[in-house]
Amino acid sequence: MAEAVVRGAGRPRDVTVDAAVLRATQDLLLEQGFDRLSVEGVAARAGVAKATIYRRWPGKTALVVAAVAELYHVPPVPDTGDLREDLLACGRTYVHQGRTQAVLAGLMTAMVHEDELRTAATAAIGGPYTALFHQVISRAVERGEAQPDTDVTSVSEVFPALAFHRGAALGLAVDEQMVVRVVDRLLLPLLR
Amino acid sequence: MAEAVVRGAGRPRDVTVDAAVLRATQDLLLEQGFDRLSVEGVAARAGVAKATIYRRWPGKTALVVAAVAELYHVPPVPDTGDLREDLLACGRTYVHQGRTQAVLAGLMTAMVHEDELRTAATAAIGGPYTALFHQVISRAVERGEAQPDTDVTSVSEVFPALAFHRGAALGLAVDEQMVVRVVDRLLLPLLR
Missing domain, CATH: 1.10.357.10 (Tetracycline Repressor, domain 2)
Known part of the structure; x- marks a missing residue:
């Protein structure tokens, strides 16, 4: 999975990776629930390295919150x-x-x-x-x-x-x- | 633990047994949470037989609801x-x-x-x-x-x-x- 080469200090640039990780997190939240979901499982499902996830989100809770927020699009x-x-x-x-x-x-x-x-x-x-x-x-x-x-x-x-x-x-x-x-x-x- | 000898069709008469069972259920709900609580565990904690509990409440859910309701005393x-x-x-x-x-x-x-x-x-x-x-x-x-x-x-x-x-x-x-x-x-x- 391609990663952006040049990144600013803030948000990661490669939205393809972001989207794949958030989608995988949503899938596992549905299939396994929060307790059994792991960053490792999300990485495997999304086809990225664990470190790729940790560069974007500090841990499981932040990842799950981002995955749910992504479904919402507050108008x-x-x-x-x-x-x-x-x-x-x-x-x-x-x-x-x-x-x-x-x-x-x-x-x-x-x-x-x-x-x-x-x-x-x-x-x-x-x-x-x-x-x-x-x-x-x-x-x-x-x-x-x-x-x-x-x-x-x-x-x-x-x-x-x-x-x-x-x-x-x-x-x-x-x-x-x-x-x-x-x-x-x-x-x-x-x-x- | 004494049991009432004569019981009507409805509520059990021995309030001592009731109180001990409900108290034990509350204790285990606090200590273990709902998922790990079992009727067997409540029976052991209250010092009564499992059958004694099942004569009063059909199962774990009914027992837990009764134990929580007992704390409330709706005025x-x-x-x-x-x-x-x-x-x-x-x-x-x-x-x-x-x-x-x-x-x-x-x-x-x-x-x-x-x-x-x-x-x-x-x-x-x-x-x-x-x-x-x-x-x-x-x-x-x-x-x-x-x-x-x-x-x-x-x-x-x-x-x-x-x-x-x-x-x-x-x-x-x-x-x-x-x-x-x-x-x-x-x-x-x-x-x-």
């Missing part, structure tokens, strides 16, 4: 000009299908008992999604579309918490019906 | 005459200390990947707490203390979801500060 902050549409767009970022849903379920399982993974996953994956709500809601307050005394931080946590509870405690996926219900019955009434 | 529905006080009382049922908090953390870890345990725990432990909020909020609607068009089911899920997210995703315990914040910043504004 830019929605700005349709309509608060309801913006909130629906934030909520729809939690609607995942097939492979993404399955990889996410594996991550949630492991993060509950792996403190380091939980911390990293919350920062890298949970954080950016909660931040979408935070930015949409702050902007609505600034524009006078939401109550000036809104507790932006508390309201921003409502959807992410309901989505996590639905997935991890109830074993259900977030769907369009839930997105509309939470936006219309909880978020908009809190903001207007 | 009667609060009715102080003041909606805010009633909601704070519901929220405070999630504030657990020491042993209860540790046993609960072990349960949450296991329930994410054990479908049968998740279903049983949600029904036996999560359900009664969400029902407290549901009853307090429905009653407030009936009494005219809350908006008549309140979506009682959706609002009742907010606190339980935030509490679960805080424990399982963020690794933090529910405390008095969180209870007051959620009631004052989210629940009361949704209801009034």
Whole structure:
């Protein structure tokens, strides 16, 4: 597998290697789960040397978090000009299908008992999604579309918490019906 | 260990045996976790025969759920005459200390990947707490203390979801500060 010859101090340049490693990590997370996944196994699956992986990610936890984050593509902050549409767009970022849903379920399982993974996953994956709500809601307050005394931080946590509870405690996926219900019955009434 | 001689069709009568078995189950859940806990191990720890346990609970999952539920003592529905006080009382049922908090953390870890345990725990432990909020909020609607068009089911899920997210995703315990914040910043504004 080709490697970039010239590399900067920051991100590695060869996206082919990155993609192969992250894909192999996702596959093994699905097949074996977090506990049994090893950097060695990922290297074998991706057809690269272990050292190649360690040059990019410091260890297994960072690798798994990167592999899951790669499936997500957190979108830019929605700005349709309509608060309801913006909130629906934030909520729809939690609607995942097939492979993404399955990889996410594996991550949630492991993060509950792996403190380091939980911390990293919350920062890298949970954080950016909660931040979408935070930015949409702050902007609505600034524009006078939401109550000036809104507790932006508390309201921003409502959807992410309901989505996590639905997935991890109830074993259900977030769907369009839930997105509309939470936006219309909880978020908009809190903001207007 | 003495056993009751006369038993009805329903609950076993000898509460001493029950208490010893549930306590042993809690201890082993803390020491070994759900995966390694066995009915045989509980029997040895409690000093009873395996058959004694199986006469009371159909298997490991039911036993663990009973052992965790036993720590909780879901209180009667609060009715102080003041909606805010009633909601704070519901929220405070999630504030657990020491042993209860540790046993609960072990349960949450296991329930994410054990479908049968998740279903049983949600029904036996999560359900009664969400029902407290549901009853307090429905009653407030009936009494005219809350908006008549309140979506009682959706609002009742907010606190339980935030509490679960805080424990399982963020690794933090529910405390008095969180209870007051959620009631004052989210629940009361949704209801009034």
